[in-house]
Amino acid sequence: MAIEAVDYPKVAAMLVPKNREKDWIFTTEAGHLQLLLSSRGISRLILIGNTPVCDEYAVQTYRKSVEKDPTYMEKLERSLFPLLMALLPKEVAERGNCEVPFLSYEDNVISSVIIERCVGPCVGEMLVEDVEIEGPGRVFRRRLRFKRLPNLVQTEILIVPNGVDDDCFNPLQIEEVKFCPDLGVLVHPYLAPMVAGLSLISGHIQELFQSGVKPRAFCLGVGGGALLSFLSKQLGFEVIGVELDDVVLTVAKQYFGLQPGRGIQIYVGDGIDILKQMSCCENGNESFPLVVKNVRNDSCGNVVDVFRSKFDVLIVDLDSSDYKMGISAPALEFVQKDVLLAAKWSLSEHGILVLNAIPPNRSFYDTLIQKLQEVFADMHEIDCGNEENFVLIAFVSPNNFNPATSENAFMGKLKSVISRAFMDSIKKI
Template identity: 55%
Template sequence: MSLDPSTFGTIVSSRFITFTFPNPTLPNPHLHNALLRIAVHDSPTTSNPSQIAAMLVPPHRESDWTFSTQPGHLQLLLSSSTQLSRLILIGNLPNSPHPTIYNPDPPILIDPVSRAKLEENLTPLVFAVLPKSAFPEKGLPEVPFLIYEDDVIRSVVVERCCGPCVGELLVEDVELESNGTGESKCSREFRRRLRFKRTPNLIQTQVRIYPYSIENGNVGFGFVDLVGAGFMIDKGILVHPYFIPMVAGLSVISSYIDEKIRYRIKPKALCLGVGGGALPSFLNSQLGFEVLAVEADDVVLRLARQYFGLQDGECLSVCVGDAIELIEKLACQVKNQNADAFSTCKVENVGCLDTVDVFDAKFDVIMVDLDSCDATMGISAPPLEFVRKSTLMEARLVLHELGILVVNVIPPSKSFHETLIHEFQEVFHELYEIDVGNGENIVLIAAASPIASESSVCETSFFAKLKLVISGAYVDSIRKI
């Protein structure tokens, strides 16, 4: 079935079209297949005048969800520094819809002269899918070619499966570029990652892993291929960009936590969203918290236990359930003060409630790492359901008097961020913010009660321990709103 060129004459909100086209650049090491895959994605928001850009898909990564799915294309469009009306992706037609290995050896590099020639050869194809509004009255439009860059050198899919709540997902081991040089062990860095197809550009969880020799059990860095290598998980460090700032938020109530520990009372944390389990595991093993964590998808929990080192124990309980329903149930429990009053609660059958002490449903900190299930407008966190005033009031009720709510925020727009701040200020006494510094995430810290400014905070044992296990830079960058 032929494609009518006039189809591309206008911008249609959120329209996504893919087609194949004979490769006009052969022979070329970058675009080496006889057929190219062209994807045209229009923005869900209008932009006037039209801003159009093209992007070359990195070789051998054509089947990666980032470049082969509509959510992946959308996020590439929305993450551009320019407010694009249309993004045109051009890449080799994938050889396999489900590749397991990305291992360019040697890596394909393209020099500036060759790249300019490649873009020149592709320009007529790009012009053919431009909207009429992109053409000036005189001359031809200038369409920039964007460059996709990340730090992934090679990767291998460990498992691909489907969860009842999150849909298709995968676990992958990746090797990243590092600042190390020579024979330094830091010259190669390996991580295990969890990704969802519905938001392929968002890494749900990642942990640092170390390759080891199966023969003698020693750590070794001499191998090249990720396939078949054995790995150990480093549980003592957080590498996910916003996890360290979330933990740094505990410094706001470090005196309160320190006092609990001195009285031999374990501080309690509720983690909404588990992913690979790196955050609840760190709170438990490195900072001595009693942790209850809830995850909506049992397949995600299975992967966390199998591949990311998540271990349930006496002080770390992990369960399947809806995070917002759990907050509602716990708030109801607090209001009624006894187990017999559960019958008056509106929320039914929250399966993980049996892991909570019925006489103490309150927590010192609630860590929220939930993203929106709806990727039609790009990645955002937390979901709108969590930002409802009723939910925030219930979350505050579940906190101890001096407790805090720590939330990973990915604002899709300035208005979303402003609305979020307003809703939190309506419910909580004080708000603090940490800019993660990656251009995407912000950590919001909401205090249930006013926090006294104490000059002795740096003298507490807990604060000193906190600075040992995380970067002190994030502690110092906390800003009161």
């Protein structure tokens, strides 16, 4: 007689890092779900930590603690064993000889301090934090996170001490230093690969510059604005950004160095809706409506005529707002056929769509590629190397890129500000 195997819940415990007990990662349903999804093979995760300090006015600072006692974990696991047994599902406990492995939460943060908390009408609660990360010397970043997806860093930029010489700086703690943004380098894992995708149309971009025309980039999703600032200041693009939440834009300007004005124009509205409105123009008509509905300029009430001409690159960085899907991108609303057709219509003949993809599983990724291939001519991919992000590049027209003949002034500039490794890793799908 065959005995049916019973698939019992697999249980593990995780220690919450000291002084991070109030972090949304460990206190929200969205954070818990993502911790569980990232713990492969585990169906129940027991979080263990100290009682968080409830002083709302205290500076919320974290410093990684290093346990000097090599037997600390062994002693802790032994002392917590009765508690963990009491928390096991009944069917697991009844089997006897139970083991509950201890998982540790690891990241590269040495210390952090929260410098702003606010609430946006669309994204909800968000925070800005300065972090010191592991690396050669002292390395500092500024990050933007949303409570609805606390495990996902929305924006990350390099920051440098402001007005402090090296001798005075080294002994200081992170909360004792004032920082300023350094926008000359992209540190967020997928932004440099996105920019590397421009190498595939370097000839077209070079021709634009030679004729005295700035290439035009349309960015759906602004966040902290690091990519927009880089495209404008480092590569000379005319950049149009659309962000759904005006509070996010306020944070971007105040803390992340985003400076709308010459070279960068920012609008508050739904980027997907804008694409649809743009595509509603008559076929062959290069003139879009002078005013796009339900959109306003970030600095004034009138929408100027920035959507009249087509774009050379459409950059999409829109993650899913449904935390129950885990961390995933793009938003499902973007990959509908009518939206993809509108995206293609917004681009010039030699234009490209550059898309940040965070696939929660292989099926999601394969379906995404299939939907893009139904609309666009050619597809390329860049693996960002962090086991999470992929950059997809889709062409309006068949791609005739030849690396042997691609050298020009723009390509030289691109190679001076972006690692060549990302360009070399581009592969056709």
